[in-house]
Amino acid sequence: MEVLEKAGKLDDVVHLEVGEPDFEPPAIAREVASESAAHGEVSYTNARGKESLREAISDYYERQYGVEVPLNRIFVTPGSSPALLAVMLDVVDPGSEVVLTDPHYAPYPNFVRQAEGETTTVELDPETGFEPQIADFEAAVGPETAGLLINSPANPTGAVLSPESVEALVDLAERTGTRLISDEIYHGLDFDAEAHSVLEYTDDAFVLDGVSKRYGMTGWRLGWIIAPPDEEQAINRLVQNFLICAPNHVQDAAEAAIREGAGLDSIRDTYRERRDLLLEAARDWGLDMGYTPAGAYYLLLDVSSLPGDAFEVADRILEATGVAMTPGPDFGTQAENTLRASFATSTADIEEAIERLDAYFESH
Template sequence: MTKPAKRTRTIELSQIRKMFEITNPNAINLGIGEPDFNVPENIKKAMIQSINDNDTHYTPNKGYIELREEIVKKFKKDNGIKTDPENIIVTVGASEALYMCAQAFIEKGDEVILPNPSFLSYEACINLADGKITPVNCKMENEFKLKASDVEEKINKNTKAIILNSPSNPTGAVMEKEDIKSIADLSMDNDFLIISDEIYEKIIYDKKHYSPAKWSDNVITLNGFSKTYAMTGLRIGYLNANEELCEELLKIHQYNIACATTTSQRGALEALRGPQDEVEKMIAEFKKRRNLIVKRLNEMGYETVNAEGAFYVFPKIEDENFVQNAAKAGVITVPGAAFGSNGKGHVRMSYANSYENIKKAMNILEENIPNGRN
């Protein structure tokens, strides 16, 4: 067998996906991070119209100009970021945008500061670029929030970048404004990049979202339509960076993807221009589910932070067999260790499932894993 490249040998397949192989088809899925809502009707109609209009040819590498113009308006209105359509690249989901950042700017010897725990793709992308991870522990006593003071301690001459993700996958933590601003200031003072993954920006409860690009020019802001508009399978995202950074990112995008799908771009345009009622309904429902799952887990003795955003909770569950036993009983979850060493002793549960299914899942856990309590 032909040997794989060294850069792929240390990469493991997603533990999130592995969970599907050990469960029965009737299990309640609290493992996957995907809204259980349908794409809003106005967005569907825009995409259908795109197909009927034979809008199926290449777009500019950076994406349709009208979509990029709408994204510029969104950044100004929602994030206080002033940018230009030429500094926007429409991507195949935020995942492609993340990979582009790693390939364009990280090389052997570069250190990337990474919250621990954090989304497992971050570590993989850094490793594929031959970078070195510098973890910063996000502690449960701080509600898993990344603190600027902890980041500052990790900065050295080899620090090339930091990845921020607020609201966070897997913890649901929302960073405080002062920490985001302080890290933005640090990026300017120490000349390192901030890769800010803001894909869960709209799914936030009783808090306000802040973008580091409001205070620093050394920021690449990643976002997309998958979570907010339930467009996961349509693979459509975008990034914003200054002109110099954007030119380097475009090299990776151009030779890897060429352009994002035309139909998805038309849907994304309608998502931004159209009514936001369905988004507001979805967020209200997620908050209701969050309240349920946190309450039930705490009642069962699993200490759980009242997550302020995204659609995940990260209860403290030190039973090493919990995930496997839960799967056998009919509830899919994900081991916290998949998200970094600081995730050990925790389990990620997604409440992107119906209220009734979450209630059933909690009943199953309570009835079948009584010895798993802390």
């Protein structure tokens, strides 16, 4: 966000710092939102979300993963971030721990701290494609561990967990009495490996998702929680008290996107092409970390050979080239000497960024 703020003060900036899809939301979603608001669908809804939307979400899980999710376990929220906060307030007691990967999505530890918990991290290695080693998770889970938070496809690495890894993590959580929390917001944006939901292996887990990423609806703020059967009432109380409900007409738009939005094949193909452009350029610059993102729309660049820390490198590149990228330290110690580049922006912008950075690294 600081990089975005700095970039906003400059002219002619190429934005690779934020995960903002450049694809338009489905036309049907925009039409339904307008019609819904015009017809007066602007009041409070049930805190769980409109039943028709929860039916659409349930149908999506059966269609996509072959699993049945009862409507009473689905809670619609104003974005997936409030969903994660509600889950942390439910799972985490003061002083208990949540195990995260390293690298991880930067705000994750803040959600844990807000619930007065602590974090323990499991380091991931680019040489294994940031795929977790189950033995490391076994070692990290202890008596104070309340939750295990995973994210696949992952931000900031773009790594996709194999089905064997998902199943092993489910088994670990069940054996240790640890609550598994799966952030699946980038599902549907998997282009070199198939992303599997934890719901294919267990009901005893929290799943977070929403329409932001795969439908290009970031600013619409519509997410959801799928709660384990025994946590339904607790999540219902938290949502009622703290979130009230998601916007009424946006719920209608989200239902339309889920039911009738166009397929993602062409979008995935475009992201793959953009990734390959950026990955080839990273190799030319000597910043390649030796892995290929299989999903989401991020690539970590190794800037350890450049003078200064990642914050200084990001500032220097922004000022000299107008290319904005995110410093890696907030993603964890394993990303400390990296910049995160997003290829969610247009292909033309990525090509422009590569051209500018080619000239910058050649002259430096």
